[in-house]
Amino acid sequence: MSKRSVADLKVGERATIQSFNNQLMSLKLLEMGCLPGAEVCLSGKAPLGDPICLNVSGYCLAMRRSEAATILIDN
Amino acid sequence: MNQSPVIALIGNPNAGKSSLFNQLTGLRQKTGNFPGVTVDKKSGTWPIDTQTVATIIDFPGIYSIYPKSLDEQIVTDILANPAHPDYPDVSVVVVDAANLHRNLLLFTQVADLGVPVILALNMLDVARQQAKDVNSVRLAMRLGVPVVRINARTGEGLDLLKKAVIGQLSEPTLPGKLFFDPAEELPDLITDTKIRYELDNNYLALQYLIQHDGFSFLDRPQQRGLDELIDKYQFNEQTFQAGETITRYKRIATIAAEVVTNQRPANQPTWSQKLDRYLLHPIWGYAIFSFILLLIFQAIFAWAQPFMDAIDTGVAWINGQLKESLPAGPLTDLLTDGVLAGIGGILVFIPQIAFLFLLVALLEESGYMSRVMVIMDRIMRKFGLNGRSVVPLISGVACAVPAIMATRSIGTRRDRLITILVTPLMSCSARLPIYTILIALVVPSRRILGLFNLQGLALMALYLLGLVSALVAAYILKLFLRTKERSYFIMELPTFKLPRWNHVGLTVWESVRSFVWEAGRVILAISIVLWVLASYGPDDSMDQAEARAKQQHSTLTLNQLQNIIASDRLEASYAGQFGHFIEPVIRPLGYDWKIGIALLSSFAAREVFVGTMSTIYSIGSGADDDGITIRERLRQERNPITGGPMYTPALAWSLLIFYVFAMMCMSTLAATQRETKSWKWPAVQLVYMMVLAYGAAFFTYQIMQ
Numbered sequence: 001m002s003k004r005s006v007a008d009l010k011v012g013e014r015a016t017i018q019s020f021n022n023q024l025m026s027l028k029l030l031e032m033g034c035l036p037g038a039e040v041c042l043s044g045k046a047p048l049g050d051p052i053c054l055n056v057s058g059y060c061l062a063m064r065r066s067e068a069a070t071i072l073i074d075n
Numbered sequence: 076m077n078q079s080p081v082i083a084l085i086g087n088p089n090a091g092k093s094s095l096f097n098q099l100t101g102l103r104q105k106t107g108n109f110p111g112v113t114v115d116k117k118s119g120t121w122p123i124d125t126q127t128v129a130t131i132i133d134f135p136g137i138y139s140i141y142p143k144s145l146d147e148q149i150v151t152d153i154l155a156n157p158a159h160p161d162y163p164d165v166s167v168v169v170v171d172a173a174n175l176h177r178n179l180l181l182f183t184q185v186a187d188l189g190v191p192v193i194l195a196l197n198m199l200d201v202a203r204q205q206a207k208d209v210n211s212v213r214l215a216m217r218l219g220v221p222v223v224r225i226n227a228r229t230g231e232g233l234d235l236l237k238k239a240v241i242g243q244l245s246e247p248t249l250p251g252k253l254f255f256d257p258a259e260e261l262p263d264l265i266t267d268t269k270i271r272y273e274l275d276n277n278y279l280a281l282q283y284l285i286q287h288d289g290f291s292f293l294d295r296p297q298q299r300g301l302d303e304l305i306d307k308y309q310f311n312e313q314t315f316q317a318g319e320t321i322t323r324y325k326r327i328a329t330i331a332a333e334v335v336t337n338q339r340p341a342n343q344p345t346w347s348q349k350l351d352r353y354l355l356h357p358i359w360g361y362a363i364f365s366f367i368l369l370l371i372f373q374a375i376f377a378w379a380q381p382f383m384d385a386i387d388t389g390v391a392w393i394n395g396q397l398k399e400s401l402p403a404g405p406l407t408d409l410l411t412d413g414v415l416a417g418i419g420g421i422l423v424f425i426p427q428i429a430f431l432f433l434l435v436a437l438l439e440e441s442g443y444m445s446r447v448m449v450i451m452d453r454i455m456r457k458f459g460l461n462g463r464s465v466v467p468l469i470s471g472v473a474c475a476v477p478a479i480m481a482t483r484s485i486g487t488r489r490d491r492l493i494t495i496l497v498t499p500l501m502s503c504s505a506r507l508p509i510y511t512i513l514i515a516l517v518v519p520s521r522r523i524l525g526l527f528n529l530q531g532l533a534l535m536a537l538y539l540l541g542l543v544s545a546l547v548a549a550y551i552l553k554l555f556l557r558t559k560e561r562s563y564f565i566m567e568l569p570t571f572k573l574p575r576w577n578h579v580g581l582t583v584w585e586s587v588r589s590f591v592w593e594a595g596r597v598i599l600a601i602s603i604v605l606w607v608l609a610s611y612g613p614d615d616s617m618d619q620a621e622a623r624a625k626q627q628h629s630t631l632t633l634n635q636l637q638n639i640i641a642s643d644r645l646e647a648s649y650a651g652q653f654g655h656f657i658e659p660v661i662r663p664l665g666y667d668w669k670i671g672i673a674l675l676s677s678f679a680a681r682e683v684f685v686g687t688m689s690t691i692y693s694i695g696s697g698a699d700d701d702g703i704t705i706r707e708r709l710r711q712e713r714n715p716i717t718g719g720p721m722y723t724p725a726l727a728w729s730l731l732i733f734y735v736f737a738m739m740c741m742s743t744l745a746a747t748q749r750e751t752k753s754w755k756w757p758a759v760q761l762v763y764m765m766v767l768a769y770g771a772a773f774f775t776y777q778i779m780q
Contacts, residue, residue: 025561028565029565030320031138033177044352046449046452047355047453048453049453053351059568059570061566061567063563063564064456064564067565
């Protein structure tokens with residue numbers, strides 16, 4: 001079963017981070033506050049749909065879709 | 076107490092570290108490099124009592140002590156090495172109260188390394204606006220370290236910070252136990268490492284294990300020893316590091332729950348988020364960015380012009396005064412035609428550089444620059460670059476040297492390397508005088524569509540050519556530089572803030588000063604060498620040339636004769652012989668030996684080209700014409716073979732195209748060497764750009780001729 005990732009969110013949609021599927025990327029994301037159990041909200045997308053802007057615990061993180069795809073979420 | 080302690084300012088990007096630094100040091104600050112590395116080091120002095128003057132070091136902003144970019148590497152490299160000259164006696168960790176949770180991650184790591192710490196709780200006003208407050212007394216009790224409430228922008232709370240620093244200096248208090256103790260999970264590995272490397276801090280031992288490849292203070296055998304330990308205990312660094320981060324955040328969450336009161340209604344957008352809807356909008360986003368770029372170009376070319384003219388006139392006036400008041404002779408010539416002409420060529424760029432850095436600093440200060448990186452990332456990625464490459468490329472329009480240094484924030488090695496290699500293709504301000512003089516020579520000043528000036532359009536076309544070639548070169552380099560490393564782009568978008576004007580002012584002042592100082596020294600040296608080479612020749616060849624000219628042209632008037640003598644003497648000088656020597660190589664591009672001299676001398680820095688041309692043509696054209704501009708002299712120059720004007724459109728365009736591409740700047744090559752720590756990349760840069768320049772100029776001349 002393929003899991004949904006942050007990259008699948010629609011603008012304004014909320015979700016809870018469950019796990020990561022790339023270890024190296026997860027190190028960077030964890031430090032920036034993307035923790036398992038944290039609530040995220042896709043607050044916007046850059047003009048060509050990529051990178052995306054994510055609200056995590058009160059601040060805004062910009063990341064590429066390919067990085068967002070490593071953050072798996074609950075449905 | 077130490078009479079000259081070192082105090083480090085550490086914190087997340089945008090936590091207010093630099094504001095605090097400026098508050099504490101006032102104007103007693105300087106920039107330099109950390110010993111052994113080229114990363115910018117801002118340090119300053121802070122008198123904390125009558126006997127003690129502390130040195131304050133502003134470290135690059137980081138999110139954790141696991142570095143993601145070269146810039147960030149320096150922080151761990153120093154904090155893990157008590158023998159480093161910049162190792163702090165006290166670390167002041169500046170924390171954004173509005174974002175306590177994430178900011179505490181770095182704080183707990185720094186504290187665990189065993190440096191005496193003080194937590195400076197900043198931006199309480201921002202937190203209050205968001206209906207949050209932090210109980211600093213309870214925070215201090217929970218963390219076991221001094222916590223000081225400050226406002227780095229207004230300077231509130233600095234006396235309390237001073238007291239806390241004095242306290243930590245005279246009687247360092249460290250938290251009783253580590254916030255995160257790796258020995259709880261890895262007792263044997265940590266003990267083994269501590270014994271073998273004579274460490275007494277568990278967390279530092281962990282850093283040795285995880286980061287030893289990046290630690291400059293460990294030698295090869297020491298690094299290999301750590302690899303062996305990792306193998307022996309089957310230690311998985313990445314899993315452990317992920318676990319560490321999660322554990323820290325869990326503990327932080329319990330503390331934050333106790334000390335932060337948050338009455339902010341959920342899901343209410345801040346005004347930064349509202350602004351972002353426009354700045355990141357599919358259409359408005361690019362429209363606003365284009366408008367800002369246009370503004371930057373307008374500032375560089377139109378607004379800076381009056382100041383540049385004023386400097387130009389001023390230098391010419393001083394030159395004239397000197398020539399009148401000093402006795403005529405070689406020394407006066409050296410001073411006026413050599414030194415002063417060369418320095419004038421540098422000073423004239425100050426307004427452009429100042430304007431550019433002013434605007435770039437404003438964009439960065441306000442928080443807009445990160446939005447630009449976001450909207451450009453997708454486009455830049457196609458060319459093997461990164462959203463963060465935008466800043467170097469824009470700064471490259473002023474000068475490639477600071478632009479190349481600005482690539483340090485790019486975390487991926489390949490993205491950074493490509494950015495470094497292509498940045499010098501952006502037309503820097505040193506090319507501008509060459510462009511202006513040659514365009515004025517061959518492009519008529521005519522209006523097109525009643526709006527645009529033809530010369531202006533030609534100038535813009537050259538800048539666009541530089542930009543396009545930078546992107547194409549990046550694309551081609553991307554195909555050659557294969558790497559397993561994954562390119563990434565993760566960035567916090569800071570909230571919008573009003574710029575701190577003193578900070579902007581300091582940035583502009585620093586960049587102008589280093590430009591004048593760095594470029595000025597090169598130009599001064601070359602001007603002197605060139606003047607000597609053009610004024611003297613081997614044996615008595617110059618006198619012979621003069622005698623010959625007198626014999627052959629005995630019928631001419633005195634004035635005409637003087638011109639010919641001067642020109643023949645120049646041809647016989649060292650510089651002239653040098654020019655003749657390389658003439659065969661540059662003939663296919665349409666250049667003669669005089670241009671050859673200018674080309675050669677401008678190898679060190681393009682700025683020298685125009686200066687050399689004025690030197691060559693003023694030495695070569697006799698006396699009595701000091702009022703004539705260099706442009707007029709070029710216009711009058713005849714081609715000895717055809718008898719027509721020397722500077723035909725074909726020649727001028729060939730030269731223009733040559734200078735769009737040519738890698739003629741020692742400082743840039745030196746910067747590339749420093750930043751890549753190898754001679755290979757400056758060599759690659761030099762060769763590919765010179766081949767490009769020669770080829771393009773060759774085709775231009777052959778087609779237009």
